[in-house]
Amino acid sequence: MANLCGVVGIGQTKYDAKRIDVSMPGLLREAALRALEDAQLTFADVDAVVIGKAPDMFEGVMLPENYLADAIGATGKPLLRVHTAGSVGGSTANVAMSLIHAGIHDRVLTISWEKQSESNAMWGLTLSPPFSVAVVAGAGGYFAPLIHAYIERSGAPEDTGIRTALKDRKNALLNPYAHLKIPDIDFEQIANSPMLWDPIRYLESCPSSDGACAMVLAKEDLAEQAPHAPAWVHATAMRSEPNQFPGRDAVNPQAGRDAARDLYKQAGIQNPRQEIDCAEIYVPFSWFEAMWMENLGFAEESQGWKMVYEGATALDGDLPVNMSGGVLSSNAIGASGMIRYAEAAMQVRGQAGEHQVDGARKTLGHAYGGGSQYFSMCIFGADKP
């Protein structure tokens, strides 16, 4: 990595089911202007914009970034639009970081967003591939069988998912931007919520949210001059694997394991469980926390659920996970990956307010997408790599 990159500004919108108070441009500007304010910069200080979102069909606008170009300060600048399914928020940030790492630009604004209330994401997530049976059931219908396979393999107790959801829903109460906040949330409420896609209950699922997240990235010398401590990018990784072939392990995908291994190698991390202080990972359905703990190398195979049980991933555990409340509490789909990165970066900047982990110096941001086949990851550090 020839040139260092620091996150010098972070901005998020309030996430909500329907942000009818703003248009699409208004939503993106809310996040972008907050990130610029954090960095004490303006649109004029930005050399390029990298924007990401999930399928255009979620809003019904084709290449919406072309329509949004001037609203996000991209006039006369390079504007790239990334789309890598659910991992897009992470990979958008990775592409933006690569512009700094390559020495092409000095400052880059990156934004990820979704305004699900403009359309119907459940319909948008329902594929009808030729010569195949359409699974008219959205993402939950796709992922439920993978969770069943995990339970069978690992012998995880059946309330693992409920416990994860309870933790994240409690964490969300500490996050001013979170969409779903249920003040009196308890185990029984989640356990008694309707079963949507067995074994996924209603309160173990992510909501549909409107929202945007933005980050301002800067090269080393400019990051050093930033008004608030930057989050230094220590490593980035992306991996993809095919959706279907007989040798694929969709429960613990090779692409995720490869990306994590590459990430730790770049960042000089030998023991991720000990060396990473906290992690924001993409958990749209409760059980995926336990599954990704294994995929990311924090736990041995079939042992991830024990971290949930032992409270290791709680805010006061040894590896807090999804301190913000996670995707379970706010899911503006295209933004969800970048929100994970932003929250991980906020932790090393000491900006996370009530859900700050004391002494967080090294953190992980993670996103996945497709049929558990696209992975984007990043390590942030309070110190330079």
Place this chain on the structure above:
Amino acid sequence: MRNVGIVSFAQSNARAEVRNEVEFLLPVVKEAVARSGMERTDIEFTCSGSSDFLQGQPFAFVLALDGVGAWPPIKESHVEMDGAFALYEAWVKIQTGEVDSAIIYSFGKTSPGDLAEVVALQLDPYCVTQLWPDADSVAGIQARLFLERSGKSERDLAEIAARSRRDAQDNPHAVTKGDFDVEKLLAEPYRTSPLRDHDCPTNTDGATVMVIAAEEKARELSKRPVWIRGIDHRIDPPALGVRDLTSAPSAELAASKAGVGSDKVDFAELDAPYTHQELILREALGLADDLRVNPSGGSLCSRTLFSCGLNRIGDAFERIAAGDGDRAVAHATQGHCLQQNLVCVLEGE
């Protein structure tokens, strides 16, 4: 900046492909990989460009990945843009030093829908799209304004169409080609005044694949290395009433950043799907009036949306690799009325 060379290129165009995207992409990938002299698994980075709205369902690129091959897992990314922008991302990836080679692919299957209406969805969703201004009508507004401002005539436009179709005869991938009499073209009715059918693109289905590599590897793999000397892209505001539609400031800026003006060029491949847009781009890129433009026939004679920009770059590459010129400009555009433009300068060793 690291020197990056184009190593191989392959394309397929055919009106109304009966196969699905994965089926028609796969042979083109195989062809480009075979021509590169590398094994698919030795190519370190993959980047693609496509649009869900052409396929009519989300995640068009997810199934395409299965066809391209991604096992063991690969370093991969996708832009919801023309393949030319995927090339840009791959070029950036090589500049980071993380990889030395990349494969870029893009595809578009526009035949199942009414493309001119589909792309109306790129306009302002709150105020403009509801009026369903089809793409040819929007281009017609730009053409009218341009003719009035420049003093050019409909005959000038017809001559561009006749020249492009004549040149396209040498291009096996071009769809509309042949010898056409300008008088006869001008006798045809308007499609959207002042544009006639010959002023508008022939849309096709197809796929485009390119392999690029950093200097050392490119030298190893190429008889005559073709270098990407400069590449840049810029965007203008979208609202049709905001910017001067008879100009393309973003193309002008991208051309200057890519270094178009720093030396003479032998020809240009411009992604100008409408005849008048070639003239706007010639001005914006500062190209000489007598410079040969679109020896391939260009996007006018054969346009696979989301691939045609990468096609222009690939066509320029093949011409230089074959020794028909040393330095060329290649261009890609996206959005209505040349809103977003990518310019690159290619140079043979």
